Amino acid sequence: MLSAAAFGQTTQNYTTTELMQNETRATVALLEKLHISKKEMSSIDTNEVIKTYFESLDPAKMYFTQKEVDEFTARYAKSLDLYLQRGNLTPAFEIYKAFKAKVVQRTDEALAALNQPIDLSQPGVFPTDRRKGNWPASDADADDLWSRRLRLDILSELLGEDKPSTTAGPKAKPSHETTAPVITPEKVKEAVARLKKRYEKVRVYLTFDPQEVEELFLNAYSTQYDPHSIFFSQQSLEEFEIAMRNSLCGIGATLSDEDGYCTIKEVLPGGPLDLSGQVKTGDRIIAVGQGEAGEMDDIVGLRLQKAISRIRGKQGTTVKLLIDTAGVRKTVALKRDQIKLVGQMASARCFEAPNGNGNVTVGVIDLPAFYGKNPDGTGSSPTKDVEQLIEKMKKLGIKALIMDLRKNGGGLLTEAVDLSGLFIPKGSILQVRDSQGRIEDYRDENEKVVWNGPLIVLTTKLSASASEIFCGAMKDHNRALIVGDTTTHGKGSVQNIIELNRVFRGLDVKSAVKVTIQNGMPPAAPPSSSRAFPPTSSCRPSSRFYPWPNPTWSVRWPGTPFRPPLQRPTKAIG
Structure with a gap:
């Protein structure tokens, strides 16, 4: 009932608006004109x-x-x-309408099947990753696929139940003995009830707004140029x-979706919600209103991201929340404010560590991303944050430093250049080449060195973009030992974000296109199409423990060699 109401809320007119028309034409034009490949639309x-x-x-x-x-396709x-x-965008909307009808049909059929007895003893195999497979050839094949998925989902619910420990003492050694679980009608009934909720939730989750359909379709086009060139709604x-x-x-606040309710998982210290003292973890947000006199809009069953977009807003503006605390409801008015996401900032x-003659103090800096300041100059940067952390750790007597970039997928190129400057006196950090073959040299001209002691950089295949720039510079300057997987991600390209309303008149929303305009390599790198960096020392692949993105995203770029401005290549280059 809840999901059906939510499903009805998203019913909209799926046709091309004037704004969408202008965004589509602008995206196509910018990709054809600015992309480094010079690829024409006809190709x-x-x-x-x-x-x-x-x-x-x-x-x-x-x-x-x-x-x-x-x-x-035909x-x-x-x-x-x-x-x-x-x-x-007619093709996009027509295909989406067919998809939406399929979602409704398959969900209704799955829910109806769950109301009937299901024979779990039937043989069958269901691939763990359907993305690698093909679409079913016919409706009959699709029916069989869904039948196998239904049995898999029920078995997963039954076999994946938590088994609480029966002893309160020390953790018992793992046993290799297997016993068949006891499956009772009551457990099957509970599993079916959970699956019904899940399938209803999927129906809501796979309902997209026209703007989301537009974005999916334009990105299906833009990624034909390269995986990093995309349209931003x-x-x-x-x-x-x-x-x-x-x-x-x-x-x-950190919010989550629990059975269709926007639920507060964490109240961030010092934020408006925390200072109000009226809301606690576990409370539900039922409705949201804009301004002191704004009408309250129900958000129950709304997709979490859409609910969050209604709660966010400009600094200093008022947002009203209808809060449910264990069945008791109240309205809380808050002034929005800037919230720092400290979880993604540099930490130390x-x-x-033993060194043979006792212990030595080692500092470790975890840098999850190469973030940057706000447009008005406020906020923080990884270079300044890392510099402050190093100065603090130097006072604690560290003798070596480890930069942990294992989960750092990149960020701002300028920050990668500035961060590299903390560890070298001066010199070239990166060379980039544009579509005209022109080469630009990004250099550190500040002779100040914050840390000149032993340095290790940790990487995985998740280390990409700005992380690879930093690693490449440290290797080229013989400044650090790179430890990690056999290679980093291998992105090696530079993107520019172009806000469409600054280029094309008539666009009154802040949408943008991110276009790959340059590719780059460390200054001493030999001519090569590969943009992934081998470590100085390889270890057991830690990417086994991290989600690994699409391996086909290591794009190979044709082009001319780069001029190495360094006098000699580093020994660290493999």
Whole structure:
């Protein structure tokens, strides 16, 4: 009942608006004009665009059949360039409407099947990663696929139940003996009830707004240039900027979706919610109103990101929340304020490590991202934060420093250059080449060195972009020992974010296109198409313990060699 109401809330008119038309035309034009590949639109494989869009909607390949994919491809692929040049998103909306109907159909069928006895003894195999498979060839194949998935989901619920420890003493040694779980009708009934909630939730989750459909479709096109060139809707651009500056304007809370309710998981110290003293962890937000006199809009059943977008806003503005605390409701008015996301900022620890003649103090700095300051100059930067942390640890007597970039996916190029300058007197950090073949040298001209002692940089295949720039500079200057996986991610390209309303008149929203305009290599790197960096010392691949992105995203760029400005190549280059 809850999800059905939420599903009805999202019913909108899926047609191309004037704004969408202008955004589409602007995106196509900017990619063709500015992308480093100089690729013309006519060279884009429109069959791949449609296939990528289908995979964006249906990544597990559970809803469409191959026949349906082929029919839509035959209908739109040959004329897709004309649709895009005219800013017409009809193909995107027609495919999405078919997808939405499939979601409703399959969800209803799954819920109906859960009301019937299910034979769990039937043999069958269900792939753990359907993204690597094909769409089912026919409706009959799709029915069989869903039947196997249904049995898998029930078995997963039954076999994946938590088994509380029966002893309060020390943790027992793991046993290799296996026993068949006891499956009772009551347990099956509970598992079915949980699955019904999950399937209803999926129905809501897979309902997209027209703007989300537009973004998925334009990115299916833009990623044909390279995986890092993408279209940002206004909401996506706001999320990207929040990640880059490690701050947002809101109420100061971590929120989660629990059975369709926006639930407060953590109250951040010093934020508006914390200072109000009226809300605690576990409370639910039922409705949101804008301003002192704004009407309260119900957000129960709304997708979490949409609920959050209503709660955030400009600094100093008022937001009203209808809070449910164990059945008791009250309205809380808060003034939005800047919230620092300290979890993504640089942090440091000190350890005592044996060195053969006693212990030595080692400092470790964890840098999750290369973030930056706000447009008005406020906020923090990783370079300043790391410098302050190093100075504090020097007072504690550290003899060696470890920079942990194992989960650092990159960020601002300028911060990578500035951070490198903390460890070298001066010199070249990175060379980049644009589509015209022009080479630009990013240099550190500040002779100040904050740390000149032993330095280790930890990496994994998740270490990308700005992390690779820093690692490459440290290797080229013989400044650090790089320890990690066999290579880093291998991005090696530079993007520029272009806000469309600054380039094209008539656009009154803050959407943008991120375009790859340059590729780069460390200054002493030999001519090569590879952008991944081997470590000085390889260890057991830690990426086994981290989610690893699509390996095909290591893009190879054609181009001319880079001029090495250093006098000699480093010994660390593999």
